[in-house]
Every structure is written in structure tokens, then in C-alpha cells.
Amino acid sequence: xxxxxxxxxxxxxxxxxxxxxxxxxxxxxALRAFEDAAVARSDVEELNYGNFMGxxxxxQGHQAPLMAEAAGVRCxxxxxxxxxxxAGVAVREAVRTVAAGDADVVLAGGMERMTNxxxxxxxxxxxxxxxxxxxxRSGVTFPGAYALMANAYFDAYGGTREDLAHVASKNHAxxxxxxxxxxxxxxxxxxxxxxxxxxxxxxxxxxxxxxxxASALVLVSEEYAAERDLDAPVAVTGTGQGTDRMAxxxxxxxxxxxAADDAxxxxxxxxxxxxxxxxxxxxxxxxxxxxxxxxxxLGLFEPGEGIAxxxxxxxxADGDLPVNLSGGLKAKGHPVGATGGSQIAxxxxxxxxxxxxxxxxxxxxxxxxxxxxGTVASAxxxxxxxxx
Amino acid sequence: MSDDGADAADASSPTDREYxxxxxxxxDGDGFAVVCPEGHGSLPPRRVCPECGSPELSRExxxxxxxxxxxxxxHVPSPRFADxxxxxxxxxxxxxxxxxxxxxxxxxxxxxxDAAPAVAIGDAVTVDIGERATDGERLxxxxxxAGETPAEDE
Numbered sequence: 001x002x003x004x005x006x007x008x009x010x011x012x013x014x015x016x017x018x019x020x021x022x023x024x025x026x027x028x029x030a031l032r033a034f035e036d037a038a039v040a041r042s043d044v045e046e047l048n049y050g051n052f053m054g055x056x057x058x059x060q061g062h063q064a065p066l067m068a069e070a071a072g073v074r075c076x077x078x079x080x081x082x083x084x085x086x087a088g089v090a091v092r093e094a095v096r097t098v099a100a101g102d103a104d105v106v107l108a109g110g111m112e113r114m115t116n117x118x119x120x121x122x123x124x125x126x127x128x129x130x131x132x133x134x135x136x137r138s139g140v141t142f143p144g145a146y147a148l149m150a151n152a153y154f155d156a157y158g159g160t161r162e163d164l165a166h167v168a169s170k171n172h173a174x175x176x177x178x179x180x181x182x183x184x185x186x187x188x189x190x191x192x193x194x195x196x197x198x199x200x201x202x203x204x205x206x207x208x209x210x211x212x213x214a215s216a217l218v219l220v221s222e223e224y225a226a227e228r229d230l231d232a233p234v235a236v237t238g239t240g241q242g243t244d245r246m247a248x249x250x251x252x253x254x255x256x257x258x259a260a261d262d263a264x265x266x267x268x269x270x271x272x273x274x275x276x277x278x279x280x281x282x283x284x285x286x287x288x289x290x291x292x293x294x295x296x297x298l299g300l301f302e303p304g305e306g307i308a309x310x311x312x313x314x315x316x317a318d319g320d321l322p323v324n325l326s327g328g329l330k331a332k333g334h335p336v337g338a339t340g341g342s343q344i345a346x347x348x349x350x351x352x353x354x355x356x357x358x359x360x361x362x363x364x365x366x367x368x369x370x371x372x373x374g375t376v377a378s379a380x381x382x383x384x385x386x387x388x
Numbered sequence: 389m390s391d392d393g394a395d396a397a398d399a400s401s402p403t404d405r406e407y408x409x410x411x412x413x414x415x416d417g418d419g420f421a422v423v424c425p426e427g428h429g430s431l432p433p434r435r436v437c438p439e440c441g442s443p444e445l446s447r448e449x450x451x452x453x454x455x456x457x458x459x460x461x462x463h464v465p466s467p468r469f470a471d472x473x474x475x476x477x478x479x480x481x482x483x484x485x486x487x488x489x490x491x492x493x494x495x496x497x498x499x500x501x502d503a504a505p506a507v508a509i510g511d512a513v514t515v516d517i518g519e520r521a522t523d524g525e526r527l528x529x530x531x532x533x534a535g536e537t538p539a540e541d542e
Contacts, residue, residue, distance in 0.1 A: 124466040133407045134431055138488040138528050139462060139469055139477040147460030148479055155458065155509045200461040245438065249479045249486035250430065254458050 003222035003387065004098045005232040008037025009345035010109075014213040014333030015182040018116040022051075022058050022214075023070040026111040029214035029338075030071035033107070037218035038230060044218075045103035047077035048094045050087030050110025051337035053125045057113045071216070073107060081337075083129035084286060086110055087215060088340025088371030088380030094219050095239045095382070104224040109216035112335035122210050126336070129374040131247040143207055143287065145248055145375045147199035150289040152254035154201070157304030161201050164288035165192035166310040168205045168330060171285060174317055175327025177356035180342075182211055182333030206288040211333030215341030217348075222387075234348045238273070238383030240266025246377045260297030260370060260379035267368070268299075271383035275299030279364035280350055281321065282343040284372040285328040294370045295323065298381070317360045325350055325357040340371035340380060347384050406433035411526050415517040421484035423448040429484030451483035453533040456511040459491065461504045471522040476504040480513055480530055489528030492518050505532075 010032030012025050026049070034041060049067045054060050064077035080090040087110030094108035114122050126142040135145070153159060169189050175181035187205055195204035225232045242262030245251055252258065268274060275298060283298070285291035295306035300321060309315040315323035326332045326346035329339060347367040349355035367384040410432050413419055421429035422445045424437035429448065436443050459478035462469070469475065476491040491507045507513075511532065518529030 120465075120467045120470070123464065124468070127466050133404060135488050136466070137468075137525070139465075139472070139475055139490045140488060141462055141464065141466050141469075143464065144460050144462045144477055147462075148458045148477070151460060151509065152458035152479075197461070197463045199463065202460075247488065249488045250438070254479060 004236045005225045006234045006348045007220045007232040008033045008218040010216040016115045017212040022113045025214040027070035029216040033216035043105045044073040046106045048090040048108040050090040082378045083373035085371045085373030085378045086337040104221045109341035110337040111214035112337040144199040146287040147202045156255040159307035165189045167288040168192045170310045171328040171330040175331035181327040183331045208329040208334040211335040213335035215338040235387035238267040238271025242379045257293045257376035263379040263381040267381040280361045280367045283370040343369040419450040420447040453512045454480035454482040474504045492529045
């Protein structure tokens with residue numbers, strides 16, 4: 001087994017780029033990742049690329065060879081699709097490939113182009129991450145599914161819309177200094193409370209925006225990094241994945257996300273750490289309630305206690321356990337197929353000390369990234385540690 | 389794509405056969421779940437139980453009334469529900485399995501009024517088939533069971 005190092009990370013600014021092609025977005029992220037890594041493109045042995053709705057948004061299937069061209073690499077290239085966890089699974093397979101010694105250098109990440117579609121078509125496109133027959137045809141939208149989970153959570157454990165508004169306000173505040181974030185503006189709890197409803201109890205500021213963007217990571221073996229004297233201080237020490245029943249109604253609990261429990265357990269075991277070792281987290285807050293569910297699945301809070309974490313200041317930038325210092329999906333943006341790679345990129349920057357919010361976590365040694373697909377029928381968790 | 393005009397109607401409106409048959413059963417008051425010997429319920433089509441893999445599956449009737457486990461009032465719909473919003477969607481426990489559907493008033497289909505039917509966790513509802521206001525497609529519909537005596541059904 002090799003230790004896996006993050007040699008370089010690259011992102012496009014997240015936001016509305018309706019006129020830019022997917023291939024150009026991924027090309028930009030890959031270019032930045034190679035600049036950051038100082039690794040030769042010719043050394044890349046595999047490309048693992050995440051994308052969810054490119055067939056709808058760009059009428060483009062079979063995107064991996066196209067993205068290999070865009071990145072300037074020639075190697076086996078594969079597209080991974082796992083809804084909003086598409087890049088998470090792409091990165092996970094890259095980590096496993098390097099850890100197993102099957103490759104020394106893998107390019108991983110993803111891209112999503114969404115704002116070129118009308119909002120209702122995006123809504124439809126995202127909804128198909130749910131069970132088409134038994135959920136979507138019964139009126140379940142993507143926000144609607146998380147709204148079902150939010151009401152189930154409130155019923156099981158308590159909590160209010162205002163608790164969720166604190167999550168939104170926190171993540172918007174975190175996005176302000178992040179040059180890659182889509183919404184670099186503060187949103188007060190009152191503003192979030194007063195926003196129009198999307199799917200009750202979730203309102204506009206409980207939802208992540210529609211975003212275009214790409215992410216890319218150059219992952220290398222520790223041996224490769226040492227031979228070339230690369231500056232790659234952050235290691236991916238743990239990876240885990242979980243799967244649950246596709247339809248929300250088929251889950252054991254509507255107020256929990258067991259797939260993420262499983263992914264976290266596996267990632268922590270792989271890294272040989274416990275949840276108490278985590279200093280900083282990037283979690284999949286496609287909706288505010290999703291951050292709450294993520295914190296509990298990651299074992300950072302007991303079931304029922306994650307809801308108060310933002311309001312009580314535990315997960316704010318100055319809190320004991322800052323969560324989503326990037327701004328999260330909520331404010332940084334959520335180009336679906338790029339998000340899992342973006343989370344690792346942000347966490348790497350936070351741990352290296354070159355993120356605009358690194359000052360909030362100057363002594364952080366361990367970070368965790370949580371990426372979810374659909375209503376967490378898929379979940380991927382990675383543990384990152386400062387290795388040197 | 390196709391090189392002849394045969395069965396154009398079929399080609400333009402494909403049917404998901406097992407789902408359509410299940411909706412037919414629901415419409416006839418014979419809604420069912422697929423259940424294994426361990427008692428795990430699921431929705432068709434199934435060759436094996438999704439929980440335990442057992443191939444010994446049988447059809448079991450849904451409970452006559454179900455309990456709302458969670459719900460949401462959707463204000464921003466997908467295109468297929470454009471004229472239905474706002475509407476309430478709910479997950480309801482019907483014994484061997486849960487169903488997800490849209491909550492409708494007890495007596496008639498919604499007729500363009502601007503509010504979704506009131507619903508709360510713990511409400512008792514019945515299930516049958518309703519129509520999507522947007523395009524008339526069939527969907528799973530829940531209606532308040534309050535006021536109906538169990539003897540009324542079947």
C-alpha cells in the first residue's frame with residue numbers, strides 16, 4: 001500500500017458561465033491543478049472524471065476522452081456518475097488506484113454545466129437522481145426530497161427553520177473571502193427566514209444555487225512525490241463509500257443517512273482515526289438540512305444534536321469545529337459532478353495553509369470531506385491529513 | 389431514429405409495464421407490496437428481496453389506511469408538475485411498505501385553488517390514483533382518512 005498525496009488542486013471559479021463549454025471548464029481546472037502540482041502531464045496514468053447531467057445539459061455522452069483531451073493527458077479515461085457524488089466516487093477510485101500501487105499519478109475531478117438550461121429543466125434533471133417511478137412521478141423534486149427529510153428530522157429530534165437559517169448564514173459568511181465561490185455575500189438569519197419557500201420547510205436560502213464549474217486533483221504516490229521532491233504535504237489517508245436504498249421511503253429512517261454512516265466508518269477505519277480527531281470538515285450541504293445530517297453521520301455530533309451546531313457557533317469559522325469554510329455547496333456553489341473534487345481541493349488548501357480561511361484553522365491536522373449523491377443513496381467520505 | 393412509422397403511438401408513449409400494472413391495482417383498491425418470508429416489503433418489479441435477496445416473493449395487500457411519516461409542500465415544481473404547484477408530497481407507511489405520493493383533498497381533485505391540502509405527520513390517509521393537473525398522467529394520491537369509517541372501504 002502506498003500513501004496517497006495531493007500534489008496539486010485546481011478549480012474554476014464556481015458560478016454562472018452559461019456560454020462556456022464543459023470541456024473548457026474542465027481544461028481550466030486541470031491546468032490549475034498541473035500548475036499547482038508541478039507534475040508532468042505525461043506522467044498521468046489515469047483520468048477519473050465525474051459528471052452527472054452532461055447528456056442533458058450538453059447533449060454529450062462519453063465525456064471522459066473529451067476531458068482527457070481538454071486536460072492534455074493521454075491515458076485510460078473514465079467518466080464516473082453517482083449523481084452529486086460523481087466526483088467523490090471518481091476521486092475515491094483514484095485514491096484506491098494509487099494506494100494499491102496500480103498507478104503513481106492519477107488526475108481526478110469533475111465538471112458540471114447547468115446554467116445553460118432553464119431552471120425548470122435543471123430541476124427535472126436533478127430530480128432524476130431519485131427513483132423515477134416511485135418518487136419523481138409522485139411529485140418529489142430534489143429540494144422536495146430534502147424537505148421530506150427535514151420534516152422527518154424535526155419530528156424525530158426537534159429543530160426549526162431558524163436553526164437551518166443559521167447554517168445558511170454561516171456558510172455564506174465563509175464564502176465571502178473565497179475567490180472561487182459563487183455567492184460571496186453575507187446572508188443574515190432574518191434574510192434567510194424571509195426568503196420565499198421552495199419546498200417547505202426549505203426556503204430559497206436553504207438551497208444551494210445552480211452552478212457551472214470544474215475541479216481537478218493531481219494525486220500521486222508518496223514514493224513519486226519523494227523522488228521528485230514535490231511539495232505535497234497533504235495525504236488522503238482514508239476513503240469510504242456507502243450505498244442505501246434509492247428511494248427515501250425505503251430507508252430505515254427518514255431522519256438519518258446510513259449510507260454516510262457507512263462511508264464515514266470505512267474512511268475512519270482506513271485512516272485509523274476516530275471522529276474526535278477531525279479538526280475541520282467540508283460536507284455536502286446541498287440543502288441546509290443536509291449539513292446537519294452529514295455532521296451526525298460523520299460522528300461529529302450525536303443524532304439530534306447537529307441541528308444546533310451552527311446556531312451555537314460550534315461549526316462557525318471561529319468555532320471549535322469549523323464546517324464548510326469554503327462556503328459549502330450552499331454559497332460556494334454546487335456544479336454537481338465537480339463538487340466531490342472541489343471539497344478535497346478546498347480541504348487541501350485549508351490544511352496547507354494557503355486558503356483564505358486557513359487562519360481559522362492554523363493548527364488543523366485532520367480534515368474530512370463528505371460528498372453525497374441523491375438523497376444520500378450514495379455517500380463518499382475522505383480523510384485528509386497533514387503528512388509533513 | 390426509427391426507419392419506419394409502425395407503432396408510432398407506442399414509440400412515443402412507452403409504458404413501464406410493471407409500474408402501470410401496479411397503478412392499475414392501486415386504482416382498483418388492490419394496492420400491494422412485494423413481500424419476502426422475512427417480511428421485508430418493497431415495490432415491483434422485483435426478482436429478489438432488496439433487503440435480503442430472497443427470491444420467495446409474494447404479493448401482500450397494503451394496509452387500508454396509512455400513516456404520514458413526513459411531507460413537504462412543494463412550491464417550485466419540475467416541468468411535469470408545473471400546474472400542480474403548490475402541492476403536498478408525502479411518505480406514508482402502509483404496513484408492508486411505504487409509498488410516496490401527492491396529498492389530495494378527500495372529495496375531489498384540486499380545481500385550481502392556490503393552496504396545497506393541509507397535512508401533518510401522523511395523519512391517517514388512504515391511497516388511490518389521482519391525476520397530475522399538468523398533463524393528466526396518473527399518480528399515487530393520498531386522501532384524508534378522517535371521517536371515513538373503515539367499513540366504507542371494501
